[in-house]
Every structure is written in structure tokens, then in C-alpha cells.
Amino acid sequence: MEPKKLAGVAAAILAVVLGTLALDSLSGVLAGGINLPDAAQNFVTVFLGIFIEAAPFLLIGALASGFIAVFVTPETLARLVPRNIVLATLFGALLGMIFPVCECGVVPVARRLYRKGLPTPVGIAFLLGAPVLNPIVIASTYAAFGPGPIFWGRIGFTLLIAVAVGLVFSAEPNLIRVLRPRALVVAGGMDPAPARTSSTAGAQVQAALNAAANDFFDMGRYMIGGMLIATALQTFVPQQTLVSIGGGSISSVIALQLLAFALSVCSTVDAFLALSFINTFTTGAIIAFLVFGPMLDVKSIVMYLGVFRARVVVYLSILVFLMALVIGVFINLNVVW
Amino acid sequence: MNNRTETLLKAALLIGLGLMLYEKITSGTLGFYINARFAWLTYVGAMLFIALGLGLVGRLMSQRSAAPELSPAATRLSWPAVGLMALPLALGLLIPARPLGAGAIAAKGVGLTAPGSAGGATSLRRAQTGPKNILDWLREFSSTPDPSTLTGQPVDVTGFVYRDARNAPNQIWVSRFTISCCVADASAIGLLAQVDSSFDQKSDQWVRVTGKLGVTTFAGEKVPVILPDKIEPIPPPDQPYLYP
Numbered sequence: 001m002e003p004k005k006l007a008g009v010a011a012a013i014l015a016v017v018l019g020t021l022a023l024d025s026l027s028g029v030l031a032g033g034i035n036l037p038d039a040a041q042n043f044v045t046v047f048l049g050i051f052i053e054a055a056p057f058l059l060i061g062a063l064a065s066g067f068i069a070v071f072v073t074p075e076t077l078a079r080l081v082p083r084n085i086v087l088a089t090l091f092g093a094l095l096g097m098i099f100p101v102c103e104c105g106v107v108p109v110a111r112r113l114y115r116k117g118l119p120t121p122v123g124i125a126f127l128l129g130a131p132v133l134n135p136i137v138i139a140s141t142y143a144a145f146g147p148g149p150i151f152w153g154r155i156g157f158t159l160l161i162a163v164a165v166g167l168v169f170s171a172e173p174n175l176i177r178v179l180r181p182r183a184l185v186v187a188g189g190m191d192p193a194p195a196r197t198s199s200t201a202g203a204q205v206q207a208a209l210n211a212a213a214n215d216f217f218d219m220g221r222y223m224i225g226g227m228l229i230a231t232a233l234q235t236f237v238p239q240q241t242l243v244s245i246g247g248g249s250i251s252s253v254i255a256l257q258l259l260a261f262a263l264s265v266c267s268t269v270d271a272f273l274a275l276s277f278i279n280t281f282t283t284g285a286i287i288a289f290l291v292f293g294p295m296l297d298v299k300s301i302v303m304y305l306g307v308f309r310a311r312v313v314v315y316l317s318i319l320v321f322l323m324a325l326v327i328g329v330f331i332n333l334n335v336v337w
Numbered sequence: 338m339n340n341r342t343e344t345l346l347k348a349a350l351l352i353g354l355g356l357m358l359y360e361k362i363t364s365g366t367l368g369f370y371i372n373a374r375f376a377w378l379t380y381v382g383a384m385l386f387i388a389l390g391l392g393l394v395g396r397l398m399s400q401r402s403a404a405p406e407l408s409p410a411a412t413r414l415s416w417p418a419v420g421l422m423a424l425p426l427a428l429g430l431l432i433p434a435r436p437l438g439a440g441a442i443a444a445k446g447v448g449l450t451a452p453g454s455a456g457g458a459t460s461l462r463r464a465q466t467g468p469k470n471i472l473d474w475l476r477e478f479s480s481t482p483d484p485s486t487l488t489g490q491p492v493d494v495t496g497f498v499y500r501d502a503r504n505a506p507n508q509i510w511v512s513r514f515t516i517s518c519c520v521a522d523a524s525a526i527g528l529l530a531q532v533d534s535s536f537d538q539k540s541d542q543w544v545r546v547t548g549k550l551g552v553t554t555f556a557g558e559k560v561p562v563i564l565p566d567k568i569e570p571i572p573p574p575d576q577p578y579l580y581p
Binding site for chain 2: 036038039041042044045046047048049050051052053055056057059060062063206209210212213214216217220221224225228230231234235263264265266269270272273275276279
């Protein structure tokens with residue numbers, strides 16, 4: 001270790017720690033003096049609330065992605081994915097059972113799997129399915145609603161939409177036309193060979209951690225951008241009107257879909273939120289909220305734009321919105337629970 | 338920026354974000370942002386941030402820093418991106434932590450009346466310890482068709498003062514926010530209280546109200562109202578929100 005290098009690193013760490021402490025004590029001083037206007041203060045509180053809730057999930061997703069980068073080879077992946085396109089898409093939708101990620105964490109994992117050569121429709125199904133079809137979200141939905149129609153509806157219809165939309169995208173197998181060029185590192189869409197050259201397990205874990213850190217920054221900027229929009233929508237747009245149309249069999253579904261889109265609440269905890277709508281909204285609307293929200297919200301749409309071409313994100317959004325709407329309205333009109 | 342600067346910057350941001358979460362935990366203000374039920378996630382997040390940051394520092398220090406990178410040129414960090422990533426850090430440390438207040442009701446406005454209360458008929462009732470809070474009362478109201486049957490019941494609640502256009506001059510709301518996950522899903526609930534002209538507490542002031550229930554007319558409906566014996570200003574509680 002060169003002394004100069006070491007000194008530089010030590011200085012950087014010291015600067016962060018001292019800077020944090022200084023800012024911290026400064027904030028104590030400011031607390032007495034500067035008061036932001038109410039709207040700005042509430043904006044900050046809501047923004048930090050979403051960030052504090054979502055950041056751990058993005059970190060877990062980035063970590064999963066980092067370990068895939070190092071320990072999963074494209075050959076392994078190719079062996080695992082079924083040949084049959086329908087089975088392969090189903091496999092993608094259920095992949096979340098192995099990688100329990102929410103809608104923030106799923107994006108870096110999907111991008112990483114694409115780099116490992118995952119077929120387009122399988123990745124789309126994973127992206128849409130995994131935020132709900134994973135052990136954590138299934139457990140939290142069960143805790144909130146029990147084994148009733150809402151629980152089974154959420155699981156069944158998420159699977160249906162994820163597989164269906166995945167199959168739609170099987171019409172475009174060429175990854176280059178689906179993904180943004182920068183989402184694929186090298187031509188052909190493959191990761192560089194895993195760091196098998198660094199033989200020790202410790203070095204491999206460190207490589208995985210470093211890949212995770214880079215992934216966090218790649219996706220974090222989109223997540224934070226999306227959070228800013230979500231916070232603005234919440235702070236400055238009254239929600240009274242949305243909630244006041246809870247009874248109509250069509251309007252209620254649209255209202256809760258829009259609310260899910262604007263709130264951008266993490267899929268791991270949104271079941272508890274949906275619980276509070278149960279007296280005011282129709283069953284179809286609540287199922288649409290629980291199916292649509294994890295697939296698409298302000299925050300995730302901005303993250304998708306970091307990975308997919310804009311045209312693809314538009315198709316994806318319209319398809320998912322309409323399918324969830326049809327399902328919600330169908331339940332309201334045809335099913336008596 | 339070159340590779341080293343970028344790695345250093347990323348490490349600093351990651352460690353800084355970890356420390357910001359740590360500060361929220363130790364200062365007891367985490368409850369201003371998320372439901373305490375999910376606090377453990379923040380612990381995990383703080384540890385992961387610091388671990389990833391230290392991992393990058395480790396790479397800088399290791400002799401093998403010249404080894405081929407896993408995420409090469411396609412993932413360069415631009416300065417605007419750095420600014421975006423630093424935003425939660427700066428806001429979290431610079432802006433004094435304050436829970437949502439009366440000013441947020443106007444935009445949130447999900448409803449202060451009993452029927453809109455969260456989780457009305459569900460089984461998530463909290464174990465009764467101490468006097469009923471505002472949420473408990475609203476649940477009771479929603480299962481009581483005729484409010485006058487509750488007249489005379491003793492009330493002892495805390496909340497912040499809020500007034501809106503529908504209030505008569507001698508009425509205030511004693512309000513709380515309920516949150517399920519984080520402040521993003523906060524909705525306001527409240528009990529009406531009858532006050533006399535000497536009452537001069539501003540909106541957002543936290544108060545403890547003791548008294549008895551009565552009935553009043555609000556927006557054309559018969560609703561329960563607190564007839565206070567005493568309204569005392571109190572400092573904001575450590576846990577400002579109620580969890581439905």
C-alpha cells in the first residue's frame with residue numbers, strides 16, 4: 001500500500017465523518033432558527049419517508065444483482081430457463097420466489113439477468129411478477145387480508161398479467177431493440193465473464209459488493225428522480241377527489257390505480273395500506289391496486305426508463321394499466337364474493 | 338471525473354447515507370418518517386450502506402485495483418447524478434426533522450370524519466391499554482349508528498389543533514395522522530372539540546383534551562364532539578402518528 005494512497009483514503013473517510021457531524025450539529029442550530037414554510041417542510045418529510053422506506057429494498061436488490069454478476073454464469077442461466085416460451089415466461093414470473101425483491105430491487109436484478117443473456121419476455125415477466133410473487137410480499141398480503149379473495153386475486157392476476165405481457169414481448173426477441181444501449185455493457189448484451197480469475201472467495205465477495213455499490217448508483221438516481229415526482233404529486237395535488245369516488249365499479253378501480261401510481265409505496269408493505277381502503281373501495285379496486293401498484297408507479301417507471309427504451313416503457317405501461325383495469329372492473333361487475 | 342474520484346465519491350455518499358439513517362435512528366426521529374413496524378428495515382439499510390461504502394474503500398486500498406472492473410464505462414457517474422444521490426443526504430441532515438403537521442392536511446385531505454377512518458371493521462384493533470386514542474374513538478363511532486348513545490362518555494385524547502373552512506368558530510379538530518407504511522400514505526383523522534372564545538391555540542399546537550362526549554351538527558350531520566373540561570398545550574409526542 002502506497003502511503004499516499006492510504007492517506008488519501010483516510011482523509012476521505014475522515015471528511016465524511018466530520019462533515020456528517022458538522023452538518024448534524026448545524027442542523028441542531030438550524031432547528032431553532034430557520035423554519036421552512038409548511039409546504040416545503042412537508043415535502044422534505046414525505047420525500048425522506050419514501051427514501052428511508054425504499055432504500056433498504058433497493059440495496060437488497062443491488063446486492064442480489066452483485067452476487068449474480070459474480071456467481072452466475074450465462075451458461076447456468078441458459079440451462080435453467082425452459083426452452084418452451086410459455087414455460088420460460090412462467091419461470092420468469094415466478095423467479096421472485098428465489099430473489100425476493102420489491103419493485104425497486106427488481107430493476108437492477110432484471111438488468112443484470114439481461115446482461116447474462118436472459119430472453120426478453122422472461123425478463124419482462126420477472127420485472128412485473130417478482131415484486132408480488134415472492135415470499136415476503138405473499139406473507140405480508142396474507143397477514144393483512146388472510147387467505148381470502150383479495151389474497152388469491154393478487155397472486156393469480158399478477159401471474160396472469162406478468163405472463164401475458166411477457167408473451168406479448170416475445171414478438172420482439174432482439175434485446176437491442178428493447179433495452180437502452182447503456183443498459184447492456186458490451187455488444188451482444190453479455191456481462192464480461194465472472195471474476196473467476198480472482199480465485200479467493202473473499203475477492204469474489206468483494207467483487208460482488210463493488211458491483212452492488214455500482215448498481216445502487218446506476219438505479220438510485222432513477223429511484224430518487226421518481227421519488228421527487230411522487231412526493232410533488234402527493235404534497236401539491238389534493239387526493240380528496242380521488243378518494244371520494246370509491247364506490248363506482250369502474251371509477252373506483254381507476255381511482256385506486258392512479259393512487260397506487262402516485263403513492264409509489266413499496267410492494268412489500270402496500271397490503272397494509274390497502275387494508276385501510278377496504279370499507280370505502282370496491283373489492284375489484286383493491287385487487288387492481290395490489291396488482292397494478294407493484295408493476296408500475298412513478299418511481300418504478302423512471303427506473304424502467306433507465307433500462308428500457310422509452311417506446312417499450314410506454315407499451316408496457318399502457319398494457320399493464322389496461323389489463324389491471326379490466327380485471328378490477330370484471331371482478332366488480334361479475335363476481336359476488 | 339476519473340475512476341478513483343468516482344469510486345471515492347460513491348464510497349463517501351454510501352457511508353454518508355448510512356450515517357444519515359443511523360442519525361435518524363439514534364435521534365428518535367425515525368418515527369417521523371415510517372411506521373415503527375418497519376424500523377428494522379432501516380437498521381438493515383444503514384448497515385448495508387456502510388458495508389457497501391467500506392467495500393469500495395477496500396477496493397481503493399487493495400493492490401488489485403487495476404483488475405478488470407465488473408461495471409465498466411457504461412456506468413459512469415455524472416455530476417447531476419451525484420447531486421441527485423446527495424439530495425436525501427443533504428435534506429436528511431440539514432433540514433430539522435419534523436413530523437407532518439396541519440399544513441399537510443390541505444393536500445392530503447383524505448378525510449377527518451369517522452366513516453373514512455382507516456381499517457374500520459378489520460381485526461387489527463390494538464390491545465386496549467390506557468385511554469382510547471383518536472383512532473379508537475373513530476372506530477367506535479363507525480360502529481355506532483346513533484352518536485347520541487355515546488353522550489357523556491369520558492374522553493382523554495392528544496392531537497394537534499387544526500381548523501378548516503367547515504368548522505364553526507367555536508369548533509376545532511383535534512387531529513392525528515395515521516400511517517401504514519411511511520408518511521407517503523399518511524391520512525388525517527380527527528375529533529371535533531367545542532371550544533370557547535378564550536381558546537387561542539394556533540393550528541399545529543399539540544394539546545391534550547380531557548372532557549366528555551356530546552353531539553353536534555357538522556356539515557349537516559349529527560356527529561360526536563368533545564365537550565372539554567380541560568385543554569392543555571403539550572410538546573409534540575415522540576410518536577406523532579397512529580398506526581391503523
